[in-house]
Structures are given as structure tokens and as C-alpha cells.
Amino acid sequence: MTSIASSSRLPHSAAGIPPASDHAAVPSVVRMLQSHVSVGTVHALVIKTPPLRTQLAYNAIIQALVDTDHRSSPLEAILVYREMIAGGLLPDDYTLPYVLKACACAIALKEGEQIHVHAIKTGRSVSNVYVNNTLMRLYAVCGELGAARRLFDRCPQWRRDLIAWTTLIQGYVKSGFPREGLRLFFAMCEDGPVADEMTLAIVLSACGRLGDLSLGKRIYRYMLDKELRRDVFVGNALVDMFLKCRGLKFAYRMFGQMQVKNVVSWNAMILGLARQGKFGDALKVFKNMQSAGVEPDDVTIVGVLNSCANLGLLESGKWVHAYLRKNKIWPDSFIGNALVDMYAKCGSIDRALSVFEGMTTRDVYSYTAIIVGLAMHGEAARALEIFDEMVIAGVNPDKVTFLGVLSACSHAGLTQEGLQLFQEMSAVYGVEPQTEHYGCAVDLLGRAGMFAEAEALIKAMPMEPDYLVWGALLGACRVHGKVKLGEFAMKNLLKVDPDRDGSAHVLMSNIYSSAHRWQDALGTRKSMKQRDVEKIPGCSSIEVDGQVHEFRKGDKSHPKRSEISRLLDQFMSHSRSH
């Protein structure tokens, strides 16, 4: 961030004196900006033509720098504002909202605070609702909700308009306090302005974030009641909300009822279905989207790749990759990470690596995707190598990264490396271990036969051990045939998570069998049968010519199962003989 502290002071000489404006010059500046002349050119012209250097001309330039949708350059707008101040001109009622919006876009809190001071000095911070509301937005997007709240509370009630309410509500919702945003919304319904479609869209997204279906329905009824228009934003918000609240039926209905759909509408469906694990349905929606002639954007691509990854659809994933190449979309950030994940999950770790290596910018998600991928493919050494590269590159690992390296270590039997990483994760990287990480550590210790250490670690956990931790211990007992400790682990597992007794009982009966305690093994199996515990059957799938073939343990439905089974037997005996 460029420092602008040097020019934070308002020119004393100009204070209180209205800026001189050249009324003839202003329209020409505005006209140039409206035509094809670039903002930079106009700005340069204004700088070297003193008669054009007016406050109104600066307003036009700053506005143009903030407004130009996708090519907006908020930092430049801030610099031009500074230049204006340095040149002895004072901001007016219009300058401040423009430049504050720029600060909000750039998340430039320090600069915004200085402009807040300008607003106070020129007496516009409370008297002008535009200034007050843009200040609120600035503080809200910078995470300073307390400051935004103070501006709201200090604003006289008759001046607290719908935009002030909406800005603050949105601030809470987007900062991760949807409950507080909704509380404010209901307060507004009590004694505030009437909500409009924009407020509604924000409030619906709050319901989605909470995953509260009944609350979402309540807002939906509010919408019908107040006869708010179901524009494309509201429609998209409704679809997204119902999907996040697991109201699939409602989401489909809302989507179907939408007169106008845009790419966001389709994305909301694709990503929402994928989030619910309905990957096949997500891809169906994507096919419909293509039939409807709507161009996918990068959000669509991420949703589609994610669905391919989870279905193991390598061929479809490759098709998406080819599509990206054809459209010259370079796989960076979101898309690149999704590609890496897709290739890794579809078993093509080589392609995952080559996409990863081709990326020019890599964030924590990129590194984690490839590390987890390598861990899944049993390439622990390579995973640890990339972990080191990540640290050298200055990218801080997070909890998922550690889950990747720890599981890589435990599968490869790298006990010391794993335990050291477990130690370092909070001490060096400031990532507090969660129960999953303790589960990995217990797994590492248990596999190495260090049961006393494993038990001590569980006792020392700052939180309640969950099924993952007890499951790890139970699994280690299975490997080492520790009956007593296994019984202890299972008892605790059933206590913290009675629903997961299926796999626990299977493990336990295996422990009994390996200790030749057939009666106990049989007893465990019997009690499973009695309580109707179901084993989740093993499952795998493969894609051939775009068709997915699923195989479940004990499943006899595949038309070519006998041929497949015979081939598999041949493979197995062949590989055993080597």
C-alpha cells in the first residue's frame, strides 16, 4: 500500500473557503471521460492545465476511477484524491463518498480513517448521510464493525435511512455474524424503514449462512407479504438460501420459477447441489446451462471440477481442462486449485503435479490440494518436500495442510517426522490442533506401538476426544492386537458417538479374532446383528467412455460382473506371484 500519510493534513489556507471552480472547464472534463479518452489521459491533462485543475474536475476523475466496473482502480482514486488535497483543494459532498468507496474497495482502512478526519474537519461526517453511510461501509468491510456500529448509533434516527440499515446488516452478515445481521433486520422491521429487494437479498444470504430453513421460509413469507419483487438478485438469493438450508425441493422450485436467469443463478444451483453431495445432479444442471446457451464463468468451472473430482470423472475433468485451454483461461488461483484437486482425486497425480507446477501464483489452497493429493497417493516424501517449498515460499500452512502432511506421515510410517510436525503446527505455525489432528497423532503413535504416549496425548487434549481420536486408537489396537486397550477405546468411542458403532464393532471383532478370542468376536458380530448395525459396504467406481460404473461389496447388479470378477482374480494371482 502506498503511504499517503505525508499529505493527510488539509490545507489550512483553503479551510472554509469554497473552492474556485471553472464552470467552463468542468463539462469538457466530464465530456472527455464519457468519450473514449482514458481516465489517465484526462488526469494528465488536468495536472498540466491549471485552469482545469478544479475540485469538480477532480470529482469527475475520482468517480471515473472508482466506477469503471471491472477495470476500477481504487488505489489510483485514493492517490488522485491526495493530489487534490495537496493542491489546496477541499473535498465536497460528492468527493468524500467517491473516495470512501474507493477505500472500501481497496480495504484501505488507514487511508479511510484519514479521510474520515477530513470529513469531520469539513463538517460533513454527520451532516451528510452519503458520507456517513460510505464511512459505515468502509469500516464494515475492513472488519471494524464496532466503528461502523458507532456511526450508525450516533446518526440521528430521522437520518438513518434504509441504506444505513442495509449497510450495517450486510457488514454483520459478511463478517460472519449472520445472527446479529438478522437481529438488526428484525429491529428495522419494528421501527425503521421498509425493506426493499437489496435488503431482502442480504437477509436471505444470512439465513443461508445459518442453514436455518424455517428462518429462511419466514423471510420468504415476508417477501410475499410485502410484495417485494422477485428480481434476479432475490431469485438467486432464494435458490442459494434453500440449497444451503437443505431445502432442495424449494431450491428447484425457485430456480424453475425464475423468469430471468443469469450465470450466478446457474452457479448457485451447481455449487449448491455439489455442496449437498449431489454431484451428478450438479453436472446435469451444468448440461442444462450449456443447452440454455449461458457461458460458464470461473465459478461455474470450480463447481463442475469439484463435482467431477468427487465422482472420479477423469474424462469429464479433462474435458473441462481442454475447454479452459481452448478459451485461453490460464488455470490460476481458484480454477487451478480445483484442477489440481480434480486430477488428484481422479487418480492422476501426474497431471495434478503438472497443473500445480504450471501455476504462477500458489496460495495455501494450491499447496494443500497437492499435498493432500500426494498423501492420498501414498507419496509421503513428495508431500513433505512440497510442504517445505510452501514454507520457503512464505505461504503459511493451515489446519487442512497439516491434516495432509500428518496423514501422509502416518500412512508412510514416518513416525518421527509426523510427531515433529504435530509439535510444530502450533508452536511454529500458529495453527491450533483440532481433534482431527490429535486423531492423526494418536494414529502415528499407535502404529508405532507407542501406546503409553498415545494414551497420555489423549488425556492431555484440551478438548473432548471425538470418534476420530478413539477410532485411531482402536485402529492401532487392531494392528497390534491390544485387546484391553481396544475395549477401552471402543467403549469411549460409543460414548462420544453412538451412531458410529458399525465400524467400531467390526474393528473390535477383528481384534478379538486376531487374539484368538473367537467367542468374543462372535459375540460382537451377534450384537451387531441384533441391533441391526449395518456395515457400510466398500465401494469403488470407474469411468469408461463418460459412463460411471459403480461397484459395491456384495453388489451383483453389474451386467458384466462375472467377467470382471474373473479378470480381477487373474490380476490378483498374477501380482501375488511377483
Added chain:
DNA sequence: CTAGGGTTAG
């Protein structure tokens, strides 16, 4: 001439 809207991962 000014302020507030929906979808993004491991």
C-alpha cells in the same frame, strides 16, 4: 454527479 444486492476450494 454521491451510499447498500446474489454465487467461489483443499
